[in-house]
Amino acid sequence: MDKMPRWADVVLIPLISLMLAFIASGLVVLAIGENPIQAITVMVKGALGSTSGLGYTLYYATNYMFTGLAVAVAFHARMFNIGGEGQAAIAGVGATLVILAFDWPHWALALPFAIMGAALFGGFWAAVPAYLQAKRGSHIVITTIMFNFIAAAVMGFLLNGVLKNPNTQNAETVKFPAGAHLPTAHEMLAPLGINFSKSAPLNISFLLALLCAFLVWFLLWRTRLGYSIRAFGQSEKGAKYAGISAFKIIMISMFISGALAGMLSINVVMGEQERLIKEFVEGAGFVGIAVALMGRNHPVGIILASILFGMLTQGGFELLWEMPNISKEVVLVIQGMIILFTGALDYMVRGPVEKLFLRMHKGA
Amino acid sequence: MANAQLKERQETAAPAIELVGISKAFGPVQANKDITLSVARGSIHGIVGENGAGKSTLMSILYGFYKADAGEIYIGGKKTPIPDSSAAIAAGIGMVHQHFKLVENFTVLENVILGMEDGPMLRPSLAKARKLLQQLSDEYELSVDPDALVENLSVGHQQRVEILKALYRKADILILDEPTGVLTPAEADHVFRILQGLKEQGKTIILITHKLREIMEITDTVSVMRRGEMTATVKTAETSPEQLAELMVGRKVLLQIDKKPATPGADILEVKNLEVTDDKGVKRLKGISLEVRAGEILGIAGVSGNGQTELLEVLGGYMPASGTILINGTEIDLTGKHSDGQSRRKRGIAHVPEDRQAEGLIMDFAAWENMIFGYQNDPAYNKNALMMDNAAIRKETAAKMERFDVRPPIPALQAKNFSGGNQQKIVLAREIERNPDLLLVGQPTRGVDIGAIEFIHQRIVELRDEGKAILLVSVELEEILSLSDRILVMFDGHIMGERDPAKTDEKELGMLMAGMETNGGAN
Structure with a gap:
């Protein structure tokens, strides 16, 4: 044996990292004179302790799954897509246009078309930087960041102009027709006799996210296109040798990435807000980068990381509410600490654990 | 044992370097096992061994890049710990890296x-x-x-x-790691003269190389490493290349390939007036014309960087060029839509690229994924328009690994976990088993151990004997001379001349490689 067992890699190391993160954040909480045990309890309880808390956690996790998968697909083609924020926003416009275009008789009919609208718009918003990268060599990191700003401006323009609901002062569209209402967790689970919180925004998009995770796995590891994407991402020279077109791979992978980021708008715009508002993405596009990193760009890892980040977001809100002495900034520090330990400081834990296993093996 | 070594050390008058019981492990891999080495002052000492035998690790320990797990270093008879490279420099050790x-x-x-x-x-x-x-x-x-x-x-x-x-x-002590890998024979001779001069001034030189000819030519003593152990240290005058090769590999090795004379057929590849200008505007190929016939190996000699890489890339379909290339009499597209690796493969060209780690293989992919690299569009590897037939690919990979003696024969192992020779065997298995009309081979044995070289050379000759055309590019003259049926020498983007391997030698080729005309080209 020259490696440690897989369970240690997948379960033990993240667990140790998480413990270290809790200890470090505990020290921060202690430093501002609050009880760390209480803080952690509030966070965990707030995120998982009730169906309402769980509903919010999984609702946020849904968003992160979409953006995390978006980053991962692009990353496998060695494209660093930082534009999830803008792609999701523009996708919201696409979904909204589809939903407002008809008086939909049933959500099951509206959903596939809304998905198409969101995917097309989100994919397009990623395809423009992709084209500039593939044909002109403009760096994708720079252009996708810039496209976030352009997206924000476009949203402001549309929601204060043609798309604006004339009956309010807010920059938002009219409420979506009732026929486009997506079933919430409460509505879906009631027939099964489960009384899930009515207030939680968790909706059927969660299942869509899981489906997307499966499709991404299938694409990357079961199809020829995925093979080519991964080959190109691993070695551009190798791809040239094999006759894999760089232009094609960059365009396709970025379009898929943008479309996945765009699915976030199904969850938030269609599932929760039921109208298009200006800043509905709320940073989830950026969290997706951390999620993809922590999830090692693998769909299963991304699902797990998304749920962790969903817990952090929801637990953080709860902490703000329950412990007024803990400010928003401290919550950010705690969240950052967990990301730092589980994501960035992986090798700090990995090295010693690996050595330990080797020594145990040698001793045995 | 330790006492005997101690006694021995006291008897000889302070060698320049003495290593005693050096061991170093990387995780479970024992890179150096209890190495003991003594190099006399004012001598040239060669160290040979296959890739991964532990030569570089040992020298890195001596130069302070790695810290040995056990063992001691004596410089001029004095125990000298070398924790980092500044300590090595202070102890009078200099290193010329590859x-x-x-x-x-x-x-x-x-x-x-x-x-x-x-x-x-x-x-x-x-x-x-x-x-x-x-x-x-x-x-x-x-x-x-x-x-x-x-x-x-x-x-x-x-x-x-x-x-x-x-x-x-x-x-005072100079370590040279593969110093002649990138030099022309004339330049290599010059370096050796420099080393001789340094030796006469009392400097001690350690030469790491895999070229047995150089060892025989210049060293006083030579040590052979195998699998992390120092298997022998002998006086160069008392050994032979055959014996050294056997010590390196652990079995008898054929240094000279045994092949029948070629029976060339029709032209498979015709290249006429090929020109390539790179993106800096520099002309890399200046009107190359050549042909390769069925059943022959055309060897292209030259110092690396004289256009051979560009020639292979143009033929492989990933560098635009002007001129004409015919395959089996039909022209191929050199700039347009049908100028990519996929189109070339369809025309029966297989390509073993010069840089297998950057081009020929995806290092993070499993062997089975690499076994279809470039041929992923072949219907045989796909269940339908979308899905690949992974199970079938794995099965085929296992069979090919078996036939090409890839070790370990595990299709799921990532390419980076194979040794250089076995990586090359994966690429060769993939390309040769496509049964191409023309095989392009670049540096087939670069970084490949002697045992695998023999195998690779045999496979290439076998393909020739099946009536295929082979274009071989190599910077190793020995390889060119022993494999080729005809030799072209490239220099500065053009062909200096054609030679018959039976009627030429390294010296003449070396002059051509340096751009000097010789008068042997009249034939």
Whole structure:
């Protein structure tokens, strides 16, 4: 044996990292004179302790799954897509246009078309930087960041102009027709006799996210296109040798990435807000980068990381509410600490654990 | 045992370097196992061994890059711990790496004093270095223009700068790692003269190489490493290349390939007036014309960087060019839509690229994923328009690994976990088993151990005997001479001439490689 067992890699190391993160954040909480045990309890309880808390956690996790998968697909083609924020926003416009275009008789009919609208718009918003990268060599990191700003401006323009609901002062569209209402967790689970919180925004998009995770796995590891994407991402020279077109791979992978980021708008715009508002993405596009990193760009890892980040977001809100002495900034520090330990400081834990296993093996 | 070594050490008059019981493990891999080595002052000592035998690790320990798990180092009879490379320099050890560590846009002088400046201002150091450099170059045939930018120097001159750097740091012991890998035979001879000169001045030289010819030519003593162990240390005069090869591999090895005369058929590949200009506007190929016939191996010799890479890339479909290329009499597209690797493969061209790690393989992919690399569009590997048939690919990979003796024969193992020779066997298995009309082979045995070289050469000759055309590009003259049926020498983007391997030798080829006309080309 020259490696440690897989369970240690997948379960033990993240667990140790998480413990270290809790200890470090505990020290921060202690430093501002609050009880760390209480803080952690509030966070965990707030995120998982009730169906309402769980509903919010999984609702946020849904968003992160979409953006995390978006980053991962692009990353496998060695494209660093930082534009999830803008792609999701523009996708919201696409979904909204589809939903407002008809008086939909049933959500099951509206959903596939809304998905198409969101995917097309989100994919397009990623395809423009992709084209500039593939044909002109403009760096994708720079252009996708810039496209976030352009997206924000476009949203402001549309929601204060043609798309604006004339009956309010807010920059938002009219409420979506009732026929486009997506079933919430409460509505879906009631027939099964489960009384899930009515207030939680968790909706059927969660299942869509899981489906997307499966499709991404299938694409990357079961199809020829995925093979080519991964080959190109691993070695551009190798791809040239094999006759894999760089232009094609960059365009396709970025379009898929943008479309996945765009699915976030199904969850938030269609599932929760039921109208298009200006800043509905709320940073989830950026969290997706951390999620993809922590999830090692693998769909299963991304699902797990998304749920962790969903817990952090929801637990953080709860902490703000329950412990007024803990400010928003401290919550950010705690969240950052967990990301730092589980994501960035992986090798700090990995090295010693690996050595330990080797020594145990040698001793045995 | 330890006592005996101690006694032995006291008896000999303080060798320049003495290593006692050096061991080093990387995780579970034992790179060096209880190595004991003694190098006499003022001698040239060769170290040979296959890739992964532990030569580089041992030298890295000596130069302070790695710390040994166990063992001691004695320099001039004195126990000297070497925790880092500055300690090595202080102990008088200099190292010339295989890949030079020079700042390209600095002058020779600036490179020489780098890290050895006497004070915050450069001028005094530069003046001092200039004087010393002059002295050194007179003494050892080490002339280089001190004010030339390193990037403008030839590879041979860059190597001299590396040697000067070491001497400027007052090195008494010089370690050279594969010093002739990138040189023409003439340049290599020059380096050897320099090394002889240094030896006569009392310097000690350790030469790491896999070229047995060089070992025989220049060293006084030679040590053979195998699988992390020092298997033998012998006087060079008392050994032979065959014996060294056997010690390296652990079994008898055929150094000379046994092949029948070629029976060439029709032209498979015809290249006419091929020209390539790179993106900097420099002409890389200046009107190349050649043909390769069925059932023959055409060898292209040349120092790397004289257009061979471009020639392979054009033929492989990933570099645009002008001119004409015919395959089996039909022209192929050189710039347009059908000028990519996929179109070339459809025309029956298989390609073993020069750089297998960057091009021929995806290092993070499993062997089975690599076994279809470039052929992923073949219907045989796909269940339908979308899905690949992974199970079928794995099965086929297992069979190919078996036939090409890839070790370990595990299709799920990532390419990076195979040794250089086995990686190359994966690429060869993939390309040869496509049964191509034309096989392009670039540096088939670069970084490949001797045992695998024999196997790879045999496979290439077998393919020839099946009536396929083979274009072989190699910087190893021995390889070109032993495999080719005809030899073309490339220099500066054009062909210097054609030679018959039976009627030429390394010396003549070497002159052609350096751009000098010889009069043997009349045939």
